[in-house]
Amino acid sequence: MPIVDFRLRPPSRGFLATKIYANAANRDRYTRRLGFEPAASVQAQSMPLLLQEMDAAGITRGIVVGRTTATLGSVPNEDVAAIVAENAGRFIGIGSADTTDRRRAVAMIEECRRLGLAMVNLEPGVMEPPLHADDRRLYPIYAHCEDTGMPLVIMAGGGAGPDITYTAPAHMDRMLADFPKLTVICSHGGWPWVQEMVSVAFRRPNLYLCPDMYLIDLPGMDDYLRAANSFLAEQLLFGTAYPFCPLGPYVERFMQLDIKVPAREMILWRNADRLLDLSLA
Amino acid sequence: MPIVDFRLRPPSRGFLATKIYANAANRDRYTRRLGFEPAASVQAQSMPLLLQEMDAAGITRGIVVGRTTATLGSVPNEDVAAIVAENAGRFIGIGSADTTDRRRAVAMIEECRRLGLAMVNLEPGVMEPPLHADDRRLYPIYAHCEDTGMPLVIMAGGGAGPDITYTAPAHMDRMLADFPKLTVICSHGGWPWVQEMVSVAFRRPNLYLCPDMYLIDLPGMDDYLRAANSFLAEQLLFGTAYPFCPLGPYVERFMQLDIKVPAREMILWRNADRLLDLSLA
Amino acid sequence: MPIVDFRLRPPSRGFLATKIYANAANRDRYTRRLGFEPAASVQAQSMPLLLQEMDAAGITRGIVVGRTTATLGSVPNEDVAAIVAENAGRFIGIGSADTTDRRRAVAMIEECRRLGLAMVNLEPGVMEPPLHADDRRLYPIYAHCEDTGMPLVIMAGGGAGPDITYTAPAHMDRMLADFPKLTVICSHGGWPWVQEMVSVAFRRPNLYLCPDMYLIDLPGMDDYLRAANSFLAEQLLFGTAYPFCPLGPYVERFMQLDIKVPAREMILWRNADRLLDLSLA
Numbered sequence: 001m002p003i004v005d006f007r008l009r010p011p012s013r014g015f016l017a018t019k020i021y022a023n024a025a026n027r028d029r030y031t032r033r034l035g036f037e038p039a040a041s042v043q044a045q046s047m048p049l050l051l052q053e054m055d056a057a058g059i060t061r062g063i064v065v066g067r068t069t070a071t072l073g074s075v076p077n078e079d080v081a082a083i084v085a086e087n088a089g090r091f092i093g094i095g096s097a098d099t100t101d102r103r104r105a106v107a108m109i110e111e112c113r114r115l116g117l118a119m120v121n122l123e124p125g126v127m128e129p130p131l132h133a134d135d136r137r138l139y140p141i142y143a144h145c146e147d148t149g150m151p152l153v154i155m156a157g158g159g160a161g162p163d164i165t166y167t168a169p170a171h172m173d174r175m176l177a178d179f180p181k182l183t184v185i186c187s188h189g190g191w192p193w194v195q196e197m198v199s200v201a202f203r204r205p206n207l208y209l210c211p212d213m214y215l216i217d218l219p220g221m222d223d224y225l226r227a228a229n230s231f232l233a234e235q236l237l238f239g240t241a242y243p244f245c246p247l248g249p250y251v252e253r254f255m256q257l258d259i260k261v262p263a264r265e266m267i268l269w270r271n272a273d274r275l276l277d278l279s280l281a
Numbered sequence: 282m283p284i285v286d287f288r289l290r291p292p293s294r295g296f297l298a299t300k301i302y303a304n305a306a307n308r309d310r311y312t313r314r315l316g317f318e319p320a321a322s323v324q325a326q327s328m329p330l331l332l333q334e335m336d337a338a339g340i341t342r343g344i345v346v347g348r349t350t351a352t353l354g355s356v357p358n359e360d361v362a363a364i365v366a367e368n369a370g371r372f373i374g375i376g377s378a379d380t381t382d383r384r385r386a387v388a389m390i391e392e393c394r395r396l397g398l399a400m401v402n403l404e405p406g407v408m409e410p411p412l413h414a415d416d417r418r419l420y421p422i423y424a425h426c427e428d429t430g431m432p433l434v435i436m437a438g439g440g441a442g443p444d445i446t447y448t449a450p451a452h453m454d455r456m457l458a459d460f461p462k463l464t465v466i467c468s469h470g471g472w473p474w475v476q477e478m479v480s481v482a483f484r485r486p487n488l489y490l491c492p493d494m495y496l497i498d499l500p501g502m503d504d505y506l507r508a509a510n511s512f513l514a515e516q517l518l519f520g521t522a523y524p525f526c527p528l529g530p531y532v533e534r535f536m537q538l539d540i541k542v543p544a545r546e547m548i549l550w551r552n553a554d555r556l557l558d559l560s561l562a
Numbered sequence: 563m564p565i566v567d568f569r570l571r572p573p574s575r576g577f578l579a580t581k582i583y584a585n586a587a588n589r590d591r592y593t594r595r596l597g598f599e600p601a602a603s604v605q606a607q608s609m610p611l612l613l614q615e616m617d618a619a620g621i622t623r624g625i626v627v628g629r630t631t632a633t634l635g636s637v638p639n640e641d642v643a644a645i646v647a648e649n650a651g652r653f654i655g656i657g658s659a660d661t662t663d664r665r666r667a668v669a670m671i672e673e674c675r676r677l678g679l680a681m682v683n684l685e686p687g688v689m690e691p692p693l694h695a696d697d698r699r700l701y702p703i704y705a706h707c708e709d710t711g712m713p714l715v716i717m718a719g720g721g722a723g724p725d726i727t728y729t730a731p732a733h734m735d736r737m738l739a740d741f742p743k744l745t746v747i748c749s750h751g752g753w754p755w756v757q758e759m760v761s762v763a764f765r766r767p768n769l770y771l772c773p774d775m776y777l778i779d780l781p782g783m784d785d786y787l788r789a790a791n792s793f794l795a796e797q798l799l800f801g802t803a804y805p806f807c808p809l810g811p812y813v814e815r816f817m818q819l820d821i822k823v824p825a826r827e828m829i830l831w832r833n834a835d836r837l838l839d840l841s842l843a
Binding site: 450451454455458475476477479480481483484503504505507508510511512 | 595596597720721724725726727730753754755756757779780781782783784
């Protein structure tokens with residue numbers, strides 16, 4: 001069975017300058033709070049080790065999610081494309097855009113398209129100024145993506161924003177209603193607003209949740225699982241949030257979750273396959 | 282043991298023109314997402330079949346909840362009264378009122394009273410314009426109901442409103458505090474805001490929750506059950522949300538829930554008996 | 563093993579005039595809704611009985627939390643200090659301050675310091691006017707406490723405020739971000755916003771949660787427990803909310819909770835020991 005990791009940032013190129021690699025102490029503290037030990041590939045910042053860990057964990061494809069942020073660092077879209085090109089068949093690239101300037105955002109989205117990147121990641125909560133997902137200043141960007149068929153990843157969950165209103169599901173609920181043909185993947189799955197975010201996915205078929213590092217052994221897990229076993233199976237995505245979680249141990253704990261087999265397959269690869277046209281089936 | 286279904290919309294008269302019957306595909310999609318198959322009586326739009334299904338499921342009384350909405354259709358109060366009259370002893374009628382005009386609302390509430398309807402259903406979130414439950418424009422209507430002893434059903438949960446702020450429990454919390462003698466039944470039980478809505482019921486004895494279609498196998502279920510087994514037993518009501526859920530299968534799944542016997546009896550009929558003066562005991 | 567009860571209001575001095583003693587019927591109704599019977603010491607308003615009950619329950623230290631509120635009564639800081647002095651070694655005192663006047667608040671905080679009280683309790687939601695925890699009018703008070711190293715207890719949970727927005731975790735999230743060196747203990751643990759409040763504690767190491775009376779057999783309990791067994795163990799405090807919960811039965815039920823031993827010890831005494839410098843270890 002293939003496994004597609006929908007949130008994986010390799011120790012390569014521009015990623016090494018972003019906070020998740022540049023501030024190792026902070027990152028490792030997160031890792032340990034989640035009950036994991038940091039991966040060897042993370043500590044060594046080694047791509048060969050990462051590829052070995054992917055093989056060992058059974059992760060067949062890693063979705064490399066770029067970023068353009070004020071507080072967590074930025075990765076040029078060209079770097080994401082280069083990482084994909086340098087490791088043929090292992091990674092799919094998602095670029096990013098600057099949410100503080102609509103013209104620059106559109107230019108970067110088109111750059112992503114030219115570079116063959118599959119989606120664009122926006123992190124409006126960690127820009128300067130931070131924006132809620134339904135801020136009117138983002139609407140020209142959303143309109144462009146809906147009109148040109150570019151799916152978005154939006155980080156709304158965990159520490160995404162100066163306070164927890166930036167992850168409150170009402171903001172995403174509103175923008176999803178206003179752009180019904182825009183496909184949106186929510187990184188961090190709207191955690192901690194699990195009951196509410198799951199209900200937004202219930203009413204918005206264009207929303208996908210990737211709870212990633214906030215799925216396992218945290219409050220709200222039972223609500224994710226209950227939804228996974230009923231209506232949400234087609235809208236959930238597997239993600240390790242690497243380098244935060246080590247691949248093998250994360251997969252191992254995921255496999256122990258009480259998720260029925262058909263839902264498990266959808267989460268591990270079928271939904272990603274459909275979204276990204278990976279021809280894995 | 283009697284069972285009172287606090288949310289049942291029969292395939293009869295004005296209901297057939299509302300969205301839950303007129304848009305069968307949408308309704309059946311909901312039904313299946315909740316893990317049920319559509320009932321035969323729903324597919325055939327047959328009152329005799331519904332009465333048979335009520336008998337088979339042990340549902341002794343159905344509360345027929347009318348509606349006046351902009352987006353989901355409307356049922357004249359006279360139709361609700363006629364359904365009650367045509368099926369002696371099987372149904373209790375709840376009328377509805379237009380929340381966009383306070384004078385018209387009061388006239389409709391008085392019409393409900395004349396027609397012998399037990400309560401009035403308001404759905405301010407799905408009117409045009411949509412209103413939050415504590416909107417000042419609703420306060421004259423609430424005042425009239427409190428002053429004349431007319432209990433209200435308010436739909437606040439599920440898809441009730443253009444975004445999930447319309448089901449956020451703070452709105453109902455405020456209005457319940459401002460009208461402490463007004464009895465309010467919340468259809469859809471404030472889902473998905475289960476932890477918060479249950480706490481509103483904890484502090485507001487004039488609030489009853491009917492989680493109906495959002496109770497079973499959805500995120501938040503454990504919180505409803507935990508509350509059912511402690512302080513909330515006297516404020517919870519059983520409802521199938523028919524035609525969304527088929528009666529027999531819903532009752533069957535409800536009976537498997539981990540709810541202690543005294544609480545179960547309160548939820549299935551004792552609370553409704555007390556609220557509606559049904560003399561079932 | 564020592565047990566420190568972080569929320570205990572003895573039947574003595576000024577406490578007897580506050581609502582929790584003066585309105586016995588209301589208090590006992592809460593106690594029974596939580597599944598307990600009122601303690602003998604509460605009914606008799608007897609300090610000797612309370613001390614016996616503490617011994618029997620294994621509660622070695624009680625944190626006496628004073629209050630200055632508009633709706634629940636007030637206890638002079640001198641009374642708190644006197645109760646500590648009269649029962650050598652059994653109690654630690656936390657004073658309180660008036661949140662409606664910044665100058666008076668600062669004067670009361672300094673009074674607490676002179677009296678040897680360990681922290682200051684603020685209850686802005688039940689003052690007149692009620693304030694949210696991030697209200698700008700409270701910021702001079704927070705600044706004074708941060709600058710002079712005075713930890714705060716803030717009641718944000720349960721019925722703390724005219725509506726449930728007063729316990730919404732975003733307010734505390736913001737103020738904790740603005741005063742990163744201010745230690746804050748949240749009484750009632752942000753209940754019912756458990757998923758959200760726990761995430762605030764995840765990102766704000768200066769926050770401690772004392773769910774006390776809202777921990778056991780209420781909705782949200784599973785989320786508290788899951789957090790207790792992972793990242794939150796160092797930020798959780800044990801509290802009975804006496805006189806609401808009887809000491810022995812509360813301890814008994816707490817001990818049955820599925821909390822692993824190291825986390826249990828942190829919650830029962832180690833965290834309090836560290837915060838209050840009790841030298842229990």
